[in-house]
Amino acid sequence: MAFIDEMTVHVRAGRGGNGVVRWLHEKFKEFGGPSGGDGGRGAHVYVRSVRDTTLLARYKNIKEFNAPNGEAGGNNSKHGGNGEDMYIDLPIGSVITNNFTKEIYKLDKEGQEIMILKGGNGGLGNERFKSSTNQTPEEWTPGKNGEEGEFYIEVELIADAGLIGLPNAGKTSLLNALTKAHAKVGAYQFTTLEPNLGALYNYVLADIPGLIEGASEGRGLGHKFLRHIKRTKMLFHCISLEHGTVEEIQSVYKTIRKELEDYHPDMVGKKEVILLTKTDVCMPTELAKKVADAKKNIKEWKDKDVLTVSVYDIDSLKKLSDFLTKEFAENNAKEIADTHNEDADMIGDFDDTKGSQKTAKAMKKQARKPRVVKSIKDAKVGGKVSTKSANTKTNSAKARTNKK
Numbered sequence: 339m340a341f342i343d344e345m346t347v348h349v350r351a352g353r354g355g356n357g358v359v360r361w362l363h364e365k366f367k368e369f370g371g372p373s374g375g376d377g378g379r380g381a382h383v384y385v386r387s388v389r390d391t392t393l394l395a396r397y398k399n400i401k402e403f404n405a406p407n408g409e410a411g412g413n414n415s416k417h418g419g420n421g422e423d424m425y426i427d428l429p430i431g432s433v434i435t436n437n438f439t440k441e442i443y444k445l446d447k448e449g450q451e452i453m454i455l456k457g458g459n460g461g462l463g464n465e466r467f468k469s470s471t472n473q474t475p476e477e478w479t480p481g482k483n484g485e486e487g488e489f490y491i492e493v494e495l496i497a498d499a500g501l502i503g504l505p506n507a508g509k510t511s512l513l514n515a516l517t518k519a520h521a522k523v524g525a526y527q528f529t530t531l532e533p534n535l536g537a538l539y540n541y542v543l544a545d546i547p548g549l550i551e552g553a554s555e556g557r558g559l560g561h562k563f564l565r566h567i568k569r570t571k572m573l574f575h576c577i578s579l580e581h582g583t584v585e586e587i588q589s590v591y592k593t594i595r596k597e598l599e600d601y602h603p604d605m606v607g608k609k610e611v612i613l614l615t616k617t618d619v620c621m622p623t624e625l626a627k628k629v630a631d632a633k634k635n636i637k638e639w640k641d642k643d644v645l646t647v648s649v650y651d652i653d654s655l656k657k658l659s660d661f662l663t664k665e666f667a668e669n670n671a672k673e674i675a676d677t678h679n680e681d682a683d684m685i686g687d688f689d690d691t692k693g694s695q696k697t698a699k700a701m702k703k704q705a706r707k708p709r710v711v712k713s714i715k716d717a718k719v720g721g722k723v724s725t726k727s728a729n730t731k732t733n734s735a736k737a738r739t740n741k742k
């Protein structure tokens with residue numbers, strides 16, 4: 339499946355600053371002894387997940403990331419400054435493999451930060467070598483090299499919501515109307531042969547090929563693509579109002595639910611929103627009654643949101659788009675909170691270990707930062723989706739320093 343974009347990049351953590359040889363000169367005490375400070379630590383390198391599918395494209399010409407070195411020590415025993423840690427922003431869904439060590443890091447939630455390379459320690463200044471037998475040491479040590487590695491980065495976009503339903507329910511038409519996708523639509527079954535993706539304010543919608551009865555046993559096309567929505571939290575179950583009676587609508591609904599259940603029990607636990615499509619095929623007077631009857635008689639819909647839409651009715655599309663963005667934002671806030679909670683459990687355990695997650699304190703600080711959300715281009719299957727960015731962030735670096 340070609341949801342994936344990839345790149346290989348060489349990354350170097352910062353080198354430690356050198357220790358120095360200095361002598362203390364004070365008023366009335368000219369030979370005050372050695373006072374050369376230690377060098378600062380070189381910058382660590384982190385990868386950080388950001389909700390922005392355009393990131394990779396912005397970095398397509400970058401082949402190398404070099405994190406800043408630590409500063410050399412100073413006189414009067416001054417410690418050199420640490421290199422400012424480097425954050426490589428990557429889209430949610432990135433899988434990063436260190437080609438040298440074969441370690442694999444996965445970014446699957448917004449706001450995750452994982453250390454992939456450690457900066458080198460600073461060298462020692464001559465003050466450190468003072469002893470009873472050597473009052474005027476001239477020794478010092480250089481800073482250590484930071485770790486480096488070649489990383490293979492692969493992005494598998496994770497759909498925030500999936501459009502499911504029988505063939506011809508109007509799933510692809512909706513995806514095209516809501517996002518900038520230009521996927522193929524046809525008045526026949528199985529127009530969609532592979533899942534299409536579209537982005538709505540940086541949230542990813544997946545249009546899954548039509549499911550039919552027996553799909554979980556391999557009939558039709560939809561079944562083998564269901565795995566792409568396994569990690570999706572929300573499903574929009576599309577049912578066309580071309581199905582004349584409430585009984586027909588209910589039977590179509592049950593068919594798809596059964597296929598989902600047979601495919602994987604997790605599928606039925608996802609939040610499901612019912613989307614009655616093609617409202618324009620009904621007379622306006624008939625529509626309200628039909629929807630009310632369906633809501634009343636289909637007991638499986640009791641606690642579910644039931645929305646109506648037609649690609650020919652701008653107002654209904656606007657309502658659906660507002661509903662989706664609100665749901666996405668709520669899910670996202672919850673996901674970020676969950677990430678923090680999980681992380682809070684890990685405080686101390688992983689601190690300063692390569693590959694570690696950051697502490698809840700630092701994560702919360704990060705989450706408070708305003709998020710720049712840009713509208714994004716089509717994120718179609720097979721289309722180029724991304725590349726990456728490196729930022730240095732004083733706040734996060736401070737958060738880590740404070741924590742120590």
Ligand SMILES: Nc1nc2c(ncn2[C@@H]2O[C@H](COP(=O)(O)OP(=O)(O)OP(=O)(O)O)[C@@H](O)[C@H]2O)c(=O)[nH]1
Nearest residue numbers: 505506507508509510511524525528529530548649
């Ligand atoms: N009248 C009407 N027709 C629609 C609407 N939405 C889609 N259609 C038509 O319904 C047919 C099927 O639409 P698709 O979007 O291809 O349906 P699909 O669910 O993606 O179908 P598969 O890819 O086969 O699973 C096309 O002829 C569309 O033009 C709508 O709101 N109103």
Ligand SMILES: [Mg+2]
Nearest residue numbers: 509510529530
């Ligand atoms: Mg389709």
